[in-house]
Amino acid sequence: MQFLVIGMIAVVGAAYLARRFSQSGLKPAFGAVVGAVVGMIGSAALMIPLDWCTFDPDRTATDMGFGILLMAATAALALGATGWIAGNLAARRTVFSGGTQPGTFKGWLTPWILLAPTIGVLALFLYYPSLDTFRLSTLLALLGAPRTRFICVDNFTRLATDTVYLNSVATTILISIAIVVISLVLSLFIASMVYLPIKGASVYRTLLIWPYAISPAVAGVIFLLLFNPTGGIINYALNNLFGLRIPWLNDPAWAPWAVIIASVWKSLGYNILFYLAGLQNVPKDLIEAAAIDGANALQRFRQVVLPMLSPITFFLVITNMTYAFFETFGTIDYLTGGGPLNSTTTMMYNIFLVGIRNNDLGKAAAQSIVLFVLVIGFTVLQFRTAGQRVTYGA
């Protein structure tokens, strides 16, 4: 079975690279040979360490499908990279940098010596653990256990039927979108207000940015006290004013909002700071020109200011999305602990629950790899779609 898959990928690879090579002015036959070889190597890249276990006779169809998907994905990556490098080589460009520039090192040794500490630290504390995560994700591994057991891709395929996990994916998406949208709209609104020349502006600008300096965990503790259903000040005020008591932390419909409000509050200062800087860079003459043409304040904002701010908005969408994915952890941990009914268990928090609370390293490793792939995919998508509509400069 696996040989059939390799063969098919090799054929596809040969066809693909033959086309790429001829487009770049290279010999298509050469491309076909390279494509077949790269396709074969690429498809086997993950399967050799896995020992082709997804094709074992006692494995389910899901496992086999997942294995084929893995082979196709690694082969596609390898082929894409080869095609790109070949294209650049054919165009007589160096692959990575644009040739010698002033201020570059003459020898090869000095830069490497200077880079060595950074690379050493990265390799030891980032690359090695990341690679080890891949190994762990194929194991049944408990923290402190005397042995581990190889279980192929079970940690991945089981996620498809794990309701808690699937629920956490939906929760992550909903909470993240809410945080980004609310935070950006609110901070742009506040920044526009703060931008107005008023007495004492510098003082309250500083005050507005303060929340950013607080760690997510502290924000969690602050809001835990504020939101507490029985003794919290928010419910005390709501009760006195409107006779309302909202089950902020113990109702699955409300708890995500508690997390969203705390996270928005936390990221507001950062966003305001960037929007303020952006607003100061919007050329006055453009706004004046629009005003002379008869555009009212709202039109000027929509037609002139907003497009001029689009690079900052794009940047903030990316950073806020990253924040919502990874940095809300501390807030969630202190505020709700992922509950009630897992309504605030994001993918990141679920990894913590599985890996640290339950000591289940293998399953947590698999989940973190899925998150890793999703975030890469999401970022690429962002750059492809939103990135094109961004105006840099007038």
Place this chain on the structure above:
Amino acid sequence: MRKSLLLVVALSLLLGVMPAAAQTKIDVPVWIAFTDAIRLGWAQDRAAEFNAMHPEYNVTVQGYANYEELFAATALAAEQGSLPAVVQYFEVATQNARDSGYFKSIADALAGRTEVLGHEVNLDDFIAPVSAYYTLDGKFTSMPWNTSSAIWFSNMNYLNAAGVEIPSTWAEVEAACEAIMALENAPEYCFTFPNHGWFFEQWIAQQNGVYANNDNGRSARATEVLLGGEAGVALLNWLDDMAAKGYLYYSGAQGGASWGTVDQAFQSQQVAMAAYSSSDTAVYTQTGIDNGFEVVASFLPYNQETGWTGNLIGGASLWLVDGLAPEVEDGALGYLLYITNAENAASWHQVTGYIAIRQSAIDLLTEQGWYDENPNFRVASDQLSQSTVTVATSGAILGGFPSIRNVVTQAVDTVLLTDQPAEAVLANAIASANAILTEYNLLYAE
């Protein structure tokens, strides 16, 4: 002349003795999971006294932030071959401690001796529920130290105003709640409890419900989780009913985070009653004094349909590391026996609220009139000493217990927040717990 001779003799003695003494000091490192001045300080004071009694020994006590952190530090130390002499493990890590192979049972280390370094052994003096929990395969395995039980605290201002007695059964809790919630100045809710796996275990043990197969994992390795079966369903139904009637306050917090939410609700008088650990008896009693209400502790209410069999213990015990040099092992045993002797067990109880684990300590405290003056402090030990020791009330020993507890608190969460029937929720929880146990046994069992 005589003076200088004396000086010379003294000097030569000092010079001769000092290096020898420095060489023969035997280090006995002890790791515990407390960092607070009261508990870590208490253990360090006892170590200082022990070192003064036995100048050849140097017992040092090091504190870690919590059980989980100490658990991880121990696993790491074992890999590096730098284990201390004694480690404190919480009760649910007992199976893990047993499987890790790091530890030696106290009974094996004592090898029938009746005293070590002049400290009396007398293991029969430990009260029955305590020795039952830490006796594995018929052997006294680890040294009990900080032992607690789940008890019930009542805010008497509300109970007196409503004219109700402190409830002792689930039905009485409901009746009391009806009266309390009918008060003009009724609290927001009637009662609460921490959604911590330990309380589920307590309430099913009271009904003589068994948590895991093979006699709660005591006659052989547990291979199947039962979660009390009928007893578990009865408990979930009662909690669900109490929440539906608006009596039970559920904060939504689970596990370790749940304690604080109960503290807050009880302290701010938003609830009239709360289930809690006896380890905080001193704090709860004082809370009432500080806020102007009387706090009375009582047994944890039980299911009147099944009656009360007993309650199980909580807390942690001290494990002796295997493969120590004989003199280090004796020093460690000596220290363990010293801090758990009658006087020290009594003092530990008084400063913390953990129960007095020896009958002789209880007798001593009774003699001093401590329990008469502080009736709240006797509730936990009475509850434990009146418990019938059965498989259920001995408590479960099983692998992956800390993770299984998370499954159980999730089940309670689901029952309280959704309309799913208790039977189905418990069946799902059992399936998840069994998956955890099976994987644990795959990796740990021989």
